Amino acid sequence: MSEPAVVLVSGGLDSATVLAIANHEGYACHALSFDYGQRHGVELDAARRVADSLGAVAHRVVNVDLAAFGGSALTDFTHAVPESPTQGIPITYVPARNTVFLALALAFAETLAARHLFIGVNAVDYSGYPDCRPAFIRAFEALARLGTKMGVQGGRIEVHTPLIDLTKAEIIRRGIELGVDFAATVSCYQPDTMGRACGRCDSCRIRRDGFAAADVLDPTRYRAT
């Protein structure tokens, strides 16, 4: 029987590739997405398509009200999404987002007796987010082993980050090898209600450059500007 894993699936390009990798490695993948008050609800539709098409055994969407805290252009609509590159940590950073998401993934994993978590963080194209770094991931594993029943009972909880050292182009090539349909994914920070990308935000820019560098036709649906 396959070992169970919890895979964080956002509806974007990276997490779709992570799900394909986890599935390819033989895990029984429980996809987990969050409704956290994000600007772009269309990403949850994309997450559902990704989980369905890439063979997740189940897909759970959990509500967590990060928008209640404000402080990010992705949840607080009074901030505009920047359309030119910024230095340092951008306003699209959601406070402690990966800490919250991994904590919830851990809670879900514990109810499944799953020791494996997968997250699509990436230290190369990480856009300046502190919670995408390897040291952060190792610190979370240490926490998880101390703070859970399965950790205390000797289960060696592992956070898998198969994309952490890949460039966007490498992620795209790996996804295509594993049959990911990137047209089903949404990366844009401000897509329209049909899921079409703006082509101008940081996330669109990184994605478009990735397809160009991978020498792969960009299947992204851009809206007319």
Place this chain on the structure above:
Amino acid sequence: MSEPAVVLVSGGLDSATVLAIANHEGYACHALSFDYGQRHGVELDAARRVADSLGAVAHRVVNVDLAAFGGSALTDFTHAVPESPTQGIPITYVPARNTVFLALALAFAETLAARHLFIGVNAVDYSGYPDCRPAFIRAFEALARLGTKMGVQGGRIEVHTPLIDLTKAEIIRRGIELGVDFAATVSCYQPDTMGRACGRCDSCRIRRDGFAAADVLDPTRYRAT
């Protein structure tokens, strides 16, 4: 100006005492409670009374759907709350609960530029929960410093656990010194809709024994059995 702190307030006896301590130490206390699908919604009413009466500058209730995962008698109503002492980690353990709660407190703290979190964990009467131990708290601080913008920018994030080495009787005496009205708090795992305690669950037993050991009149409202 007072330094801001985020104080986790559940509506129970311990977190009420923590709020009184943080307030006494001069922090501007932002109380934070969670609606996580718990059996006992009356605890949120108690949290509001506690935050109001103990001088919190604000009180936020955030929705996080831990019940979606199941696996605990406190959120999954198909499990009965045990009424006799159990060995090891009890069924009332909510998977990774303090990891999730501290992660959300950290997200809130970051939007407030608050470096201080307060949580009422207790290693003496901790009922076998792994996420109440000092090693877990230190691991969370390490994670918080790595995974946040304020941590990366040099803010030394601290998780204060003023109750960690106190017995229940000591917590009660400290709370009374600081003016906590324990009649406003609810500890029972299965109170009735008026907030009256069962007197039989683990949490009721620990609380009642605490008042007895502190030689303080127990103000808990018990329901007729």
